[in-house]
Amino acid sequence: NIRQQFDSIQYDILEANIDAADADHLPYDSVNAAFYEIFYHIRAIENSVKRVADSAVLNTSTTTAVVECKPQIRLPKLEVPIWNGDPDTFNNFFALYNAAIHSSSYSGAVKLTYLRSLLTGTPRKLIENLNITDADYDVAYKTICDNYNNVRIRATHHLNKLFSFAPLSNEGVVDLQSFLDIFGTNWKAFLNLNISDAHDFIMFSLGFRCLPTNIRSSFERSFGQSDNIPTFEELIDFVQEQVRIKEIMTQTSVKPVKNASPAKHTAVHKSVLATSALHVSPSANTPSPQQPHV
Numbered sequence: 001n002i003r004q005q006f007d008s009i010q011y012d013i014l015e016a017n018i019d020a021a022d023a024d025h026l027p028y029d030s031v032n033a034a035f036y037e038i039f040y041h042i043r044a045i046e047n048s049v050k051r052v053a054d055s056a057v058l059n060t061s062t063t064t065a066v067v068e069c070k071p072q073i074r075l076p077k078l079e080v081p082i083w084n085g086d087p088d089t090f091n092n093f094f095a096l097y098n099a100a101i102h103s104s105s106y107s108g109a110v111k112l113t114y115l116r117s118l119l120t121g122t123p124r125k126l127i128e129n130l131n132i133t134d135a136d137y138d139v140a141y142k143t144i145c146d147n148y149n150n151v152r153i154r155a156t157h158h159l160n161k162l163f164s165f166a167p168l169s170n171e172g173v174v175d176l177q178s179f180l181d182i183f184g185t186n187w188k189a190f191l192n193l194n195i196s197d198a199h200d201f202i203m204f205s206l207g208f209r210c211l212p213t214n215i216r217s218s219f220e221r222s223f224g225q226s227d228n229i230p231t232f233e234e235l236i237d238f239v240q241e242q243v244r245i246k247e248i249m250t251q252t253s254v255k256p257v258k259n260a261s262p263a264k265h266t267a268v269h270k271s272v273l274a275t276s277a278l279h280v281s282p283s284a285n286t287p288s289p290q291q292p293h294v
Helices: 002-019 031-057 087-104 108-117 122-125 136-148 151-163 173-191 198-208 213-223 232-252 263-278
Strands: none
Touching: 002 087, 087 108, 087 136, 087 151, 108 122, 108 136, 122 136, 151 173, 151 198, 198 232, 213 232
8 A cells, every 4th residue: 555655665765865975865754754644634534534424324413523633653664683782783783773763753762662672682681671761762872872882892893803813824715705804894894983093093902902901901990981082192101101100119119027936036045045054154062074073
């Protein structure tokens, strides 16, 4: 029917808008609202005519009032894939979700219902305890953005794919295609994040991944919850400060002096007594070794 054809065309428009630039987007929300306003108005007239006809057949004198039917919100059929937290598929999922659901005029409660139905695994657990309300949708959407739409996290994910790629040992089609899949896809995805100084962030990432875990953790704590992208210079300054701190700690550390144990005190005391005994003057009753004993 006409409504199914309209929904099919609207879905095609959604898919086309995802791949097109913002300036080339086709109108969606306004057309959708206008169509359903006309559609339900026609249905209201149709229902009124049927009621009048039924009344005439039954020979009733009841005047049937024309009741204006308020258009009801009806979500279009969507083919948004269910997302399980895989960073490689987040961009496609999030772009389609924003175009179809988040940027629409639907209520927050309806959006949250859709968002929960399109998530599984860890992403769903992050928002599954929220109530289906307009206010909680804002909380749920922000939670997903903070955990998965962070520019630095996404950029690091794509760079790690490049850094961890093992050198090819063969020149077959499969091996070369794997090279294109990793480098071609992840490099374009990295550039699409529009980091102001992409080359500096690459240098930062190369240096950061070479540091011990505890040093990286200290850097993150010092950097705080800022959404800014850390620079290579900030990393170098931080490591230099760590070197200065450790040098000071090394120079100022004092080894504790251990006290002699009680056993050693006892041994020393006994040795002193024995030495003293050797120097005691002989008594009067003790014969002198130089005089014969009578």
